[in-house]
Amino acid sequence: MKLLNHTISYLAGILFILITGWAVLLYYNLLDEIYDSLDDGLANYKLLIMQRAEQDSTILQRHNFGEFNYAIKPISGPQVYTYTDVYADTLMFMENEQEFEPVRMLKTVFRNGDNFYELRVINTMVETDDLIADLLVSIIWLYLGLLASILVLNNFLLRKTWQPFYRLIQQLKMFRLEKQEPIRYGKTNVQEFRDLNEAVEKLIRNSTNTYLSQKQFIENASHELQTPLAISLNKLELLVEENNLNEEQLRLLSGAIGNLERMARLNKSLLLLSKIENRQFITEEEVDINQLLKTLLEDFEEQAAFKDVSVTLKEDGECRAQMNPDLATVLVTNLLKNAIVHNYQGGAVQVTVQPGKVIVANTSKEEALDEKLLFSRFQQGSQVDGGSGLGLPIVKAIADLYNYAVEYNYTGMQQFSIVFRAPAKKGEY
Amino acid sequence: MKILVVEDEPGMLDNMVRSLEEEKYVVETAATYEAATEKIHLYKYDCILLDIGLPDGNGLTLLEELKKQDATLGVIIVSAKNAVDDKVAGLNLGADDYLPKPFHMAELHARVKSVLRRRKFEGNRLLELNNLTVDPDERTVCVNDVQLALNRKEYDILLYFLSNRNRLVSKTALGEHVWGDQIDEADSFDFIYSQIKNLRKKLKEHGAQLEIQAIYGIGYKVQAT
Numbered sequence: 001m002k003l004l005n006h007t008i009s010y011l012a013g014i015l016f017i018l019i020t021g022w023a024v025l026l027y028y029n030l031l032d033e034i035y036d037s038l039d040d041g042l043a044n045y046k047l048l049i050m051q052r053a054e055q056d057s058t059i060l061q062r063h064n065f066g067e068f069n070y071a072i073k074p075i076s077g078p079q080v081y082t083y084t085d086v087y088a089d090t091l092m093f094m095e096n097e098q099e100f101e102p103v104r105m106l107k108t109v110f111r112n113g114d115n116f117y118e119l120r121v122i123n124t125m126v127e128t129d130d131l132i133a134d135l136l137v138s139i140i141w142l143y144l145g146l147l148a149s150i151l152v153l154n155n156f157l158l159r160k161t162w163q164p165f166y167r168l169i170q171q172l173k174m175f176r177l178e179k180q181e182p183i184r185y186g187k188t189n190v191q192e193f194r195d196l197n198e199a200v201e202k203l204i205r206n207s208t209n210t211y212l213s214q215k216q217f218i219e220n221a222s223h224e225l226q227t228p229l230a231i232s233l234n235k236l237e238l239l240v241e242e243n244n245l246n247e248e249q250l251r252l253l254s255g256a257i258g259n260l261e262r263m264a265r266l267n268k269s270l271l272l273l274s275k276i277e278n279r280q281f282i283t284e285e286e287v288d289i290n291q292l293l294k295t296l297l298e299d300f301e302e303q304a305a306f307k308d309v310s311v312t313l314k315e316d317g318e319c320r321a322q323m324n325p326d327l328a329t330v331l332v333t334n335l336l337k338n339a340i341v342h343n344y345q346g347g348a349v350q351v352t353v354q355p356g357k358v359i360v361a362n363t364s365k366e367e368a369l370d371e372k373l374l375f376s377r378f379q380q381g382s383q384v385d386g387g388s389g390l391g392l393p394i395v396k397a398i399a400d401l402y403n404y405a406v407e408y409n410y411t412g413m414q415q416f417s418i419v420f421r422a423p424a425k426k427g428e429y
Numbered sequence: 430m431k432i433l434v435v436e437d438e439p440g441m442l443d444n445m446v447r448s449l450e451e452e453k454y455v456v457e458t459a460a461t462y463e464a465a466t467e468k469i470h471l472y473k474y475d476c477i478l479l480d481i482g483l484p485d486g487n488g489l490t491l492l493e494e495l496k497k498q499d500a501t502l503g504v505i506i507v508s509a510k511n512a513v514d515d516k517v518a519g520l521n522l523g524a525d526d527y528l529p530k531p532f533h534m535a536e537l538h539a540r541v542k543s544v545l546r547r548r549k550f551e552g553n554r555l556l557e558l559n560n561l562t563v564d565p566d567e568r569t570v571c572v573n574d575v576q577l578a579l580n581r582k583e584y585d586i587l588l589y590f591l592s593n594r595n596r597l598v599s600k601t602a603l604g605e606h607v608w609g610d611q612i613d614e615a616d617s618f619d620f621i622y623s624q625i626k627n628l629r630k631k632l633k634e635h636g637a638q639l640e641i642q643a644i645y646g647i648g649y650k651v652q653a654t
Contacts, residue, residue: 226509230531231440237534238447240647241597247645254646261601264531280514299608302582306620 003162004154011150015143023139027132034126039087042106045121050110060117070121075109080116083109092122102127164188168200177211178277215274222270229267233260269390272330276397281324289319290353296332297351300340308346317355321420323402331398334391335360335416342414361415368410375406430545431455435465435488436480436507445478448534462486469495476503476544481515489518496523503544533602539592556591559638559653563591572635582607583628590641590651599648625649
């Protein structure tokens, strides 16, 4: 639920209770005030009638209401002394509405000469059911009106108020540590947002520093390892060339050399990854992917033949990519190598070129692979084969550099696709 | 043949000197930019192996200096940086080749021989071993003047072997030289064996007087028979 709707749902609830309570209160207060003024009017009327009766006794004969608002009838007996004014609600047939309507009636007793008379004065009254209905309608309108205005205000005001927050969130969603794109903080006078911005900035600065120093460390370590590796490898080679070694000694040396070579390759791959991530491959040109595939497939011919893997190239169109030619070679090489190495004796590799897309599919002993692990460094069984475990991460790094998509599918074959597309424009997410 | 090795790492320098001396080259060394400058002004070399990461100066500046003095001098840049820019800059400045560390000794010899061959136009540019002759410019191989039909990779293998005759060539060095960097899975070196088998067969059919000897687990050695 969005923050905006969240506050509104609370406000709606609170307003509902508040307005309902207020409506009840208003109703009773209103009614009370109406009765009060009605009763005042009736009392005044009573006095007028009593004064009139003293001058004109004919009105004492008015036993029924008729067209007048009062009726008088003589009474006697002791009850006259205990009588007090009684205001009461009653019903009366109204000619115009043809139904009984509530009226307010004052019942009192007065004396004219020696006789006592009961006087009943009436006044038409508000129809409470109508009043309630009217009130209800008004209140519903008020409620809806309030909600609507809050909604509009919220949308306008809250959105404006929370703008720095949404802006930050939007950028954080896109934030990638390795891309090093700075976060632009909106200006805000709100203390909380300033705190948030500061906290985020600090967090990002710390993470970036840690990331950079770790990356720097890997680069330095790989780089510093090159020379000692080269020296040890060459010293062992010199030793092997001494002709006085027996087979067992040669076997041991061969093992050492093999592992040093593996280490050198690993190191080289790590350095390559760093270089790609540091965008150190600057020159770009239009690379003919079809041609590149043909050349590289020829290089892999013997390897594939040795493994009895049949390689087919299907050209459904021309594919060209604007990129660094060395990286293009590394990209395609790694894809092909992966397809041949992670294959079985007698398997197949199918390479399909489409406009803007290359698909490399290979048979494999394995089922569908975990896509998340596939492109992370030193994953899956690749190291068992003496591979660096960096082939696919390098593919991913190159694709990321140029905003190409790498897709993995399992269709009975392990299928990797590279979608070459124009790099996103700056500022476009 | 006189070679100058400019390298500041003593271990690296020692290896290169030892290996080059086995090939009967006259090898001199310089561990600093200054020493190297001095030597190139005093003596004449056929080939210079130049480490561009020197403690007291950039090897690329030295290269410029060298080329001003003698444009026909063969220079191979040796670098631990393996940076594309350095490679491009070096080759633009007139270096003949770029060799990233770490490298195999066999690779070093192949590169040095290739540079010397290219630089010595007046000399014999053919490689010979008994009755076998290789013309690197034409990329042809003849046994007793009869041309052999070798495919590109078989030719590359043979040329590499001839540049490293009487020397042990490891499978890895050979694989990386002929097939490039993509051959970097340990199990993929096994296929080289079948390539060698084909080459041996073709050489034998034509009666070439050389032997490709397999050295247990490591690689091959080519000798005249």
